[in-house]
Amino acid sequence: xNDSILLGFSxxxxxxxxxAVLAGCLLGVVVGVLPGLGPITTISILLPFTYAMExxxxxxxxxxxxxxxxxxxxxxxxxLKLPGEAASVVTAIDGYEMARKGRAGPALGxxxxxxxIGATVALIALTFFAPALAELAVKLGPPEYAMxxxxxxLLIAYLGAGAFAKAVVAAAxxxxxxTVGLDPISGDARFVGDSLQLLDGMDVVAVVLGLFGIGExxxxxxxRDSEAELVSKKVGRVWPTKKDLSDSAAPIARGSVIGTxxxxxxxxxxxxxxxxxxxxxxxxxxxxxxxxxxxxxxVAGPETANNASSTSSFIPxxxxxxxxxxxxxxxxxxxxxxxxxxxxxxxxxxxxxxxxVIASMYLGNVVLLILSLPLVGLLIxxxxxxxxxxxxxxIVLSLVGVYTIDNNxxxxxxxxxxxxxxxxxxxxGFPPGPLVLAFILGGLLETSLxxxxxxxxxxxxVFLQRPGSLALIAxxxxxxxxxxxxxxxxxxxxxxxxxxxxxxxx
Amino acid sequence: xxxxRALAAITLAAAGLLVTSCxxxxxxxxxxxxxxxxxxxxxxxxxxxxxxxxxxxxRTVISGMEPELNxxxxxxxxxxxGAGTSxxxxxxxxxxxxxxxxxxxxxxxxxxxxxxxxxxxxxDVTPIARIATSPIVLAVRADAPWNTIxxxxxxxxxxxxxxxxxxxxxxxxASIAMEKFDSAAGVDTxxxxxxxxxxxxxxxxxxxxxxxxxxxxxxxASVKSGDLKILANLGSVKDPSYEKxxxxxxxxxxxxxxxxxxxxxxxxxxxxxxxALADAVQASLKDTKVLERISSSGAVPDFGTGEEYAxxxxxxxDENGIVLKExxxxx
Numbered sequence: 015x016n017d018s019i020l021l022g023f024s025x026x027x028x029x030x031x032x033x034a035v036l037a038g039c040l041l042g043v044v045v046g047v048l049p050g051l052g053p054i055t056t057i058s059i060l061l062p063f064t065y066a067m068e069x070x071x072x073x074x075x076x077x078x079x080x081x082x083x084x085x086x087x088x089x090x091x092x093x094l095k096l097p098g099e100a101a102s103v104v105t106a107i108d109g110y111e112m113a114r115k116g117r118a119g120p121a122l123g124x125x126x127x128x129x130x131i132g133a134t135v136a137l138i139a140l141t142f143f144a145p146a147l148a149e150l151a152v153k154l155g156p157p158e159y160a161m162x163x164x165x166x167x168l169l170i171a172y173l174g175a176g177a178f179a180k181a182v183v184a185a186a187x188x189x190x191x192x193t194v195g196l197d198p199i200s201g202d203a204r205f206v207g208d209s210l211q212l213l214d215g216m217d218v219v220a221v222v223l224g225l226f227g228i229g230e231x232x233x234x235x236x237x238r239d240s241e242a243e244l245v246s247k248k249v250g251r252v253w254p255t256k257k258d259l260s261d262s263a264a265p266i267a268r269g270s271v272i273g274t275x276x277x278x279x280x281x282x283x284x285x286x287x288x289x290x291x292x293x294x295x296x297x298x299x300x301x302x303x304x305x306x307x308x309x310x311x312x313v314a315g316p317e318t319a320n321n322a323s324s325t326s327s328f329i330p331x332x333x334x335x336x337x338x339x340x341x342x343x344x345x346x347x348x349x350x351x352x353x354x355x356x357x358x359x360x361x362x363x364x365x366x367x368x369x370x371v372i373a374s375m376y377l378g379n380v381v382l383l384i385l386s387l388p389l390v391g392l393l394i395x396x397x398x399x400x401x402x403x404x405x406x407x408x409i410v411l412s413l414v415g416v417y418t419i420d421n422n423x424x425x426x427x428x429x430x431x432x433x434x435x436x437x438x439x440x441x442x443g444f445p446p447g448p449l450v451l452a453f454i455l456g457g458l459l460e461t462s463l464x465x466x467x468x469x470x471x472x473x474x475x476v477f478l479q480r481p482g483s484l485a486l487i488a489x490x491x492x493x494x495x496x497x498x499x500x501x502x503x504x505x506x507x508x509x510x511x512x513x514x515x516x517x518x519x520x
Numbered sequence: 521x522x523x524x525r526a527l528a529a530i531t532l533a534a535a536g537l538l539v540t541s542c543x544x545x546x547x548x549x550x551x552x553x554x555x556x557x558x559x560x561x562x563x564x565x566x567x568x569x570x571x572x573x574x575x576x577x578x579r580t581v582i583s584g585m586e587p588e589l590n591x592x593x594x595x596x597x598x599x600x601x602g603a604g605t606s607x608x609x610x611x612x613x614x615x616x617x618x619x620x621x622x623x624x625x626x627x628x629x630x631x632x633x634x635x636x637x638x639x640x641x642x643x644d645v646t647p648i649a650r651i652a653t654s655p656i657v658l659a660v661r662a663d664a665p666w667n668t669i670x671x672x673x674x675x676x677x678x679x680x681x682x683x684x685x686x687x688x689x690x691x692x693x694a695s696i697a698m699e700k701f702d703s704a705a706g707v708d709t710x711x712x713x714x715x716x717x718x719x720x721x722x723x724x725x726x727x728x729x730x731x732x733x734x735x736x737x738x739x740x741a742s743v744k745s746g747d748l749k750i751l752a753n754l755g756s757v758k759d760p761s762y763e764k765x766x767x768x769x770x771x772x773x774x775x776x777x778x779x780x781x782x783x784x785x786x787x788x789x790x791x792x793x794x795x796a797l798a799d800a801v802q803a804s805l806k807d808t809k810v811l812e813r814i815s816s817s818g819a820v821p822d823f824g825t826g827e828e829y830a831x832x833x834x835x836x837x838d839e840n841g842i843v844l845k846e847x848x849x850x851x
Contacts, residue, residue, distance in 0.1 A: 155728035156712075196603075199713050201690035201849055203637070210605050210637055351569055355718035359725075363718070363741060420569075420600040420607075461715065468712045469684065469728060 019141065022369030025070060026377055031370065034075040035378045042082015043386055047090055047393045052100060053083040055230050057344045058223040059408060062415030069352035070367045074374040076345055077328070081133065081378050084284060084321045085386045088125045089393055092118055101284025101320040104292040108305065108312030115308050116250070122390060123252035124310055125317040128266045130383040132322035135270035136277060137375055140329050144361070147333040151358035154334070156465035157477050161486035162336060163459035166280030168490055170451050172497055181448045184439070188452030191216055198461040199468070211424045218347045220416050221453060222340065224429040225446040227412045229436020231405045252387050258310050265295050265315035273322025278329055283339040287323035288316035325375065331356055332368060336458065340447050343454045557618055557793055558592045565622045567607025569600045573737065573817065577781055578623035580813045581651055584804025589796070604628035605638050612640040616786040618793035621648065625781040630836040631691055634850050642837040646789035649801040650782040650824030650832060652814055655755020656697035657762065658685070659739045659748045660731045661724060669752035669771050676707040684710045685731040686720035694733040696843045697754040697777035701768060703846070704775035724748065735779065736762055736818030757820040780836070781819070782829045794826050
């Protein structure tokens with residue numbers, strides 16, 4: 015284990031990789047500050063440009079961006095009540111109230127400290143847990159992967175933000191898109207018409223870039239300039255008081271655990287972890303009435319949790335080879351494009367990549383703690399950039415990038431098409447996240463389901479004959495049962511209440 | 521607001537310039553004669569993703585070719601998509617002047633045209649040179665009960681259909697090789713297709729399948745670590761790393777499947793151009809560094825002239841047609 019981490023640091027300290035950590039973290043912080051530009055948009059735009067890099071350097075850069083965004087998003091949440099990215103939505107509640115009371119500094123300070131601790135806890139889990147999980151995962155076969163993908167799809171629909179029905183529709187479209195191209199088992203062409211391009215299926219990068227990059231930019235142009243005002247230009251003392259620190263200790267500890275666990279769940283990401291943490295803090299707080307009025311616990315917990323979850327979501331990627339959220343699925347495609355199949359054997363076949371990326375995440379975490387606070391004043395200036403200037407740049411950059419996937423204009427059209435799709439999905443309230451995740455997990459589900467049927471002699475019984483897949487089926491059934499039960503109870507309660515109100519009314 | 525509109529327009533214009541300047545590539549100088557070929561940089565289309573086996577082979581061979589080509593550079597262009605047919609189509613449709621070539625491994629010429637979706641057939645190209653040949657091999661776990669292919673065949677005759685192998689996809693060389701083995705040995709093996717050689721190895725190590733067929737390089741690491749062994753060479757050539765494993769023919773089974781890689785250009789290339797390029801390939805394949813890098817990938821450097829390569833393509837195309845029909849993939 016010691017040798018492995020040393021190997022990792024020797025890779026991470028390579029000048030190119032060191033530069034990638036720095037550049038990634040800085041770029042991430044900047045992007046995090048800009049409202050509307052989240053990690054998915056940024057990584058999808060930069061993705062094609064990483065093809066020329068060594069795969070390790072590329073992943074290090076993108077992981078740096080992912081971590082940096084989580085830091086940057088906090089700044090505007092606190093100072094402007096404008097979440098720089100989704101995971102900082104809850105921070106905008108109490109963080110902004112703290113800033114109004116002149117305590118913007120401590121709010122940002124405790125976020126940085128919490129983020130550092132949360133990410134470190136998750137990194138330790140990654141260091142020790144991922145290799146062990148990978149060892150176990152070699153034994154997983156197609157039946158287990160099929161059931162994992164199924165469970166993932168269930169959770170995505172279940173945990174997704176927004177309307178459940180709309181998330182299901184988006185996921186169904188994603189599943190359909192995954193079937194376009196050559197049948198993974200028989201090799202027959204499906205839904206391709208006369209197009210040779212469609213034989214390979216849709217390119218994940220082009221689809222994501224369209225939905226998130228171009229779609230998001232188009233949508234943001236539609237919004238009127240926000241009326242948000244800077245609370246104060248001066249952030250002041252960032253170091254929290256002793257009381258702040260003692261108030262935040264428990265939320266940070268809980269946030270680290272919640273975030274680390276949420277990162278391991280399919281569909282779980284930054285937003286879910288910060289929502290769960292905020293809920294938990296309100297329940298545990300001695301002063302729940304202060305929540306929403308500038309409680310430091312409401313900042314410390316969620317900010318810790320979102321950094322912990324973004325870090326721990328690398329565990330399923332690096333050990334099982336399954337991406338459980340959209341950002342991670344982009345890193346997944348970087349590895350694939352470089353001829354590396356992420357999976358249980360990554361740690362033995364590409365130890366320098368595996369440990370190099372982990373070591374660089376430790377470095378990036380320190381870089382962010384040191385850099386993000388002194389830069390706050392400078393970062394606020396970024397908000398002066400006009401979206402009318404930035405948008406055309408982003409779109410052109412996206413299209414150039416997507417062209418370089420295979421030096422062909424085809425993927426530019428795919429990206430533009432999904433850009434328009436993404437725009438309308440946002441207008442009509444359909445979340446694009448479930449579509450992309452279902453698109454990725456759908457391929458895995460179909461392939462491993464059909465492989466499983468080839469492995470057994472008795473058809474679908476193969477799923478019940480193996481303890482691993484049987485356990486996963488049990489979890490899925492429990493999940494469906496529990497959610498159906500609670501939905502029925504909710505409906506009963508609602509109709510009961512409605513009847514009562516009618517009685518009262520009459 | 522007006523200022524920001526103007527700024528937006530300028531940005532868009534600047535970005536547009538960026539795009540157009542990117543698309544202006546190097547082309548051959550007009551007025552050049554074939555005698556001084558090449559007098560401009562050459563585009564080498566690799567119809568697969570960067571970093572893959574053919575891409576690495578192409579880049580390795582090119583590094584040794586460039587000094588032989590009047591100091592002109594050969595620029596690799598990864599035009600992937602459509603199982604290699606996308607890049608192949610763009611080369612087939614290009615001007616036959618020797619400035620746009622394709623580095624390929626079988627598939628786009630010997631498999632894909634059978635499906636009738638490509639706009640070209642296997643003979644719509646000028647084969648320039650064969651670079652390397654790689655056999656398909658069958659790997660099993662090191663603790664598997666069989667030590668030779670005959671033991672496996674004997675076992676399969678007693679328990680038909682009991683052997684499942686992982687391949688890298690239906691219609692790929694690995695599945696074609698196993699199909700030929702089945703009919704030559706009179707046995708029945710079951711295929712479970714996966715997406716990459718790495719996944720086939722994982723499935724084999726995890727005891728989900730009994731064997732895995734593919735190019736030797738996919739198994740190198742696991743054979744070295746003692747987890748897997750190569751049970752049979754389903755092809756006809758050998759590299760030092762697996763030279764002790766007999767080929768099927770040496771084991772008395774009449775089947776052989778190799779994957780040949782080479783360079784082709786559009787139909788109608790002049791003899792001068794073909795000779796100049798073939799000579800450069802031959803010189804490159806004498807460079808010890810190039811040879812080392814090719815053999816470390818498990819392939820065997822195997823120069824062949826344009827005519828020899830053309831014959832390989834034709835015989836592979838015909839054989840694949842028969843197997844694809846047996847598999848029911850084409851009518």
